[in-house]
Amino acid sequence: MNFVSKDGRCMSHGLHSQLILAQSKAIGIPMIQREVAWETYEQGFKSVVRELKQNGVEGAVFGDL
Numbered sequence: 001m002n003f004v005s006k007d008g009r010c011m012s013h014g015l016h017s018q019l020i021l022a023q024s025k026a027i028g029i030p031m032i033q034r035e036v037a038w039e040t041y042e043q044g045f046k047s048v049v050r051e052l053k054q055n056g057v058e059g060a061v062f063g064d065l
Contacts, residue, residue: 001032001048003041011041 004010004017017033024031032052036044052060 001034001045001052003034003036003044005037006035011036011038 002010002017002020003012008017009015010017010020021031021033032048034044034048049060
């Protein structure tokens with residue numbers, strides 16, 4: 001999962017979201033990208049984790065690259 005700002009940049013590193021999406025496609029890993037603001041980041045994160053859990057995901061690894 002990857003969170004982006006309104007200008008299309010990744011929240012953590014400022015990279016363009018299309019670059020991150022292209023990387024995930026190149027290695028065959030699905031990507032969920034959501035637009036959030038710093039004020040809604042936690043809410044967005046929790047929402048995506050709930051969605052993944054409902055879809056059968058049982059574990060995750062988190063970290064900045």
